[in-house]
Amino acid sequence: MYTRSTHVIIDSRALRSNIKLLKDHLSAHTEIMAMVKANAYGHGIIECSRIAIEEGIKYLGIAFASEGVQLRKAGIDASLLLMTPPEPEELDAIIQFDIETIICDVDTVKKLSEKADEHHKTVNVHLFIDTGMHRDGVYPEEAVAMAQLIITSPGLHLKGLCTHFATADSEDTSFMEEQLHIFEQCLNALLDHGIKPDLFHVGNSAAMIRIPEQIGSLARPGLSMYGYSPIPNSFNEIKPILQLHSAVMSLRRIKKGESVSYGRSFIAEKDTTIATIPIGYGDGLYRGLSGKLHCIIEGTFYPVVGNICMDECMVDIGDADIVIGTRVTFIGENGEAHQSAEDLATILQTIPYEITTAISARVPRIIV
Helix, strand or coil: CCCCCCEEEECHHHHHHHHHHHHHHCCCCCEEEEECHHHHHHCCHHHHHHHHHHCCCCEEEECCHHHHHHHHHCCCCCEEEECCCCCHHHHHHHHHCCCEEEECCHHHHHHHHHHHHHCCCCEEEEEEECCCCCCCCECHHHHHHHHHHHHCCCCEEEEEEECCCCCCCCCCCHHHHHHHHHHHHHHHHHHHCCCCCCEEECECHHHHHHCCCCCECEECCCHHHHCCCCCCCCCCCCCCCEEEEEECCEEEEECCCCEECHHHCEECCCCEEEEEECCCHHHCCCHHHCCCCEEEECCEEEEEECCCCCCCEEEEEECCCCCCCCEEEEEEEECCEEECHHHHHHHHCCCHHHHHHCCCCCCCEEEC
């Protein structure tokens, strides 16, 4: 039960439908690893993970060991893969809570091997190749040596080989194809040396859509699972699963020439009614949306005016007959009107990922 009028609604049926659509799009030899890092892109890591597992998903992708610990303590026993290079402080948790991890450097191999051997445990690791994004991973020419180091290190098992595309969502696929070629060369080099990882994977959401037959053993859908395609006008069957609502907390009549909020950035051009809504940038409603955002009340768009505050924002409802407690929608449907995270992202010239992940933990998530 949520205790705030500001809350997120997660449509479990839409999530299940999206997962099935993604599965149907992939070849039979490719399974899905649901990316649930960053609180499942703001959608609720525990709830979304449980639904994904119920839909047959066996792998969950995380960014930090603390996310894996959270999942394990919630009783989730799926395979967990840490998709960012582990920090030294995370190695104990990786071993204790049975978390798989990518490997990007020799030092981590040695330290993780020592700790795993001490605890008489075996840790599954995935060798990450830097094929051109230049964020994480070993250079392609180091792949064989790193793989040999892993397989000869006590307590480690080379479970996978992976990389990440930099431009899979671009219309120009040439760099993605170049990265794929480099990755395939690395995989073949390992095979030539008698090293065969159990899994190999390259495919984020965009790559899944563009090259479903070439992404390997695992696909790694992120925002597509939550209803947004990374490629415009493609895979339109998926549906957003998140709605962000609040309610009118108070109403006040102001006169022409009076101002609203910090900095007096809004000056009323005529007598009007201002509705105060208990949601602000502390909840993830970016202050940068001030003076640019509209919300939906009873099926009609109204402008958010003045600077968005940490806990509240104000809306100019003019002379509309709206009462305290009326639902206010920032993302989702309200009457015949609709606004998406993509719409908010367009205002800020960013991506939907940033909008949904910004919704803070103090906003309750309600699964329906």
